[in-house]
Amino acid sequence: MTLLDTADEEYTANRATMLARLAEVNAAHTIAIDGGGAKYVERHRKRGKLLARERIELLLDPDTPFLELSPLAAWGSDYPVGASLVTGIGVVEGVECLITASDPTVRGGASNPWTLKKALRANEIAFANRLPVISLVESGGADLPSQKEIFIPGGALFRDLTRLSAAGIPTIAVVFGNSTAGGAYIPGMSDHVIMVKDRSKVFLGGPPLVKMATGEESDDESLGGADMHARVSGLADYYALDEPDALRTARRVVSRLNWRKQGPAPRASVEPPMHDEDELLGIVPGDLRTPFDPREVITRVVDGSRFDEFKPLYGPSLATGWAEVHGYPVGILANAQGVLFSAESQKAAQFIQLANQRDIPLLFLHNTTGYMVGKEYEQAGIIKHGAMMINAVANSKVPHLSVLMGASYGAGHYGMCGRAFDPRFLFAWPSAKSAVMGPAQLAGVLSIVARQSAAAKGMPYDDGADAALRAMVEQQIESESLPMFLSGRLYDDGVIDPRDTRTVLGLCLSAVHGAPVEGARGGFGVFRM
Known part of the structure; x- marks a missing residue:
């Protein structure tokens, strides 16, 4: 059921505002896709090399989607938008993989502080969801002028690779060019390594550094070329003739992993929503102080537009209920009127416990100004009731997905599973705002x-x-508090077009089912009554 009037003036104004904000996001995405700019892209092509996204496209199964993560990393900083790294989830030989690709058109693919944060977030996603990792490497290592912000925390990249391997999650490195200094440990610590003839250069120190450190004269090939590593050091497991051959080899490696998901499969037959996803553009008001009904969002996202609401008459400013998205069951918590009162907080805590009993992932749709303040509400126990909801979120074990549609302020951001509460994925609409308060x-x-x-x-x-x-x-x-500012700092996994919400959630739900989906059986902190 829907009450949305797409001919209404308010809807038309909301849609226009959303489209304008989407245009800003798309412009920022274009900057990231352009990499180092036309000059450096042309230089890269003249060397007979593929661009980062072209490598990913050849790696993926034909006509399958690629869910790019953190595309606006470093937005608003002194570093290039995208942070010289492409990360995302795609299907290779039928296996969902976490893929990272250096962008060598941006300062030779050198890592800056935001590159590191983006790579660490990708590893976190791979570990939590048991996704094999494929690293498409061409990087000169750390951007030396910013080494003070990279060297100490950067060791976590190598820690992550070996922990992924120890957990039985395959790691594959395909080296297309330089993989120098600390970057040499990416292939060095991966389970499978593919190098390209006359292209790959993997060494702890290049010829100039070796000359300075030891006085030894050497050349790139004998020091760290693909031929040497394939024949002498043994670092290269596979020797490719060119970049397409390396990507074909990577696909063959994945096909031999014997990889299986550990979570339950989705329902075989899936009904699309009854209402047009295009209508999502006009639901959120330009002024977030104006309330909107999140059920109008839910009915355009879930299978068959079916939402079985839980406690609909109790705590009505938070809608909770059960649905499916692309055949996967989900429990949904969606802010209906912005403010969270005691009843909403207690209802949320109970609902989260039920989802954990049933091993059902949770989806949080944000539009909250936080928990209610004032003498009446303090005396009624809003602190302990809000803490009850936060306690339930913090100790829940089922996968959490969060989408910021509108406001996400104060402790309400925490209660609705904001970034600090480790949702498996968190995305924002261009209409979203998040801060300690308005x-x-x-x-x-x-x-x-x-x-x-x-x-x-x-x-x-x-x-x-x-x-x-x-x-x-x-x-x-x-x-x-704007989404591109927050996305630039990796406080979300991307700013998405509202019309893509169902697709993005479906890809994320498929990814989280790579790992077992099991709820907490007890194990919650003390609920203050």
Whole structure:
């Protein structure tokens, strides 16, 4: 059932606002796809090499999707958008794999601090969901001017590779060019290594460093070429004649992994939603202070538009219930009116426990300004009830997926499984905002505190300066709560088109079922009653 009127002026305005924000996101994506720019792309092509995304396309099974992760990493920083690395999930020989590909058109594929964060997030996803890892390597190692931010935490990359292998999760490295210094440990610590004739160069120190350190004269090929590693050191398990041959070899390696998912399979027959996904563009208002019904989102995302609501009359500002997405069962928690009260918090805690008893993944659809404040609500126990919901989320063991549709403020962000609570995947719509509180509220709090401080000191208060301060703070908090800013810092896994929500969730649910799907049987912290 839907009450959405697509001819309504409000719907039309919401759609226009969403499309404008999508255009901004798409422009940022284009910058990431362009890599180092036309000059360096052309230089790379003249060397007879494929671009990072072309390598991924040849690796994947034909006509299968690629769920790119963190494409806006480093947005708003001093480093290139995308962080010189492409990461995502795709299907190779019928096996869902976590794929990373260096972008050598961006400073030779050198790693900056955001490259590291993006790579570590990819490894985290691979480990949690038991996804084989394929690294398409062509990198000069650390971007030396920023080494102080890379060297110490960067060791986690090598730790992750060996822990993945120890957990029985295959790791495959395909080396297309330089894999130098710390980068040499990517093939060095992978289960399977493929190198390309006359292209791959893997060494701890290149000829200049060897000359400086030992005085020895050497050349790239004898020091770390593919032929040497295939015939002498044994580091190369497979010797490819060119890049397409290396990618064919990688596909053959995957085909021999004998890999099986450990989670249950989806329902064989899947019904699409009854309502058009295009209508998702006009549901969220441009002004997030205006409420909207998340059920209008749910009915355009879930199989057959069927949503069996749990406790619909109790705690109505949080909708909870059961559905399926691409044949996978999910429990959904969706903010209906923004504010979370005691009833909503207790309802959420019970629902999360039920999902854990039934081994059903949870989907959190965010549009919350946080838990309710005020004397009446404090006396009624909002702190302990909000803590009950957060306790349930923190100790839940089933996979969690989060989508930020609108506001995601304060502790409500935590209760709805924000980034700090380790959802398997977290995506945002271009309409989303997330911060400790709304910009106007935060600026107002600072103003009140400053006014009280002046009064306590017996000093006059400058109302003109106060207005300027409030305006500055509001502008700062507004810019820092926008999805591209947050995505640039990897606080989500990507900003997605609302029309792609069902597809993205289906890909994510398929990925999480690579690992066992098991809920907590007890093991929750003390619930304060």
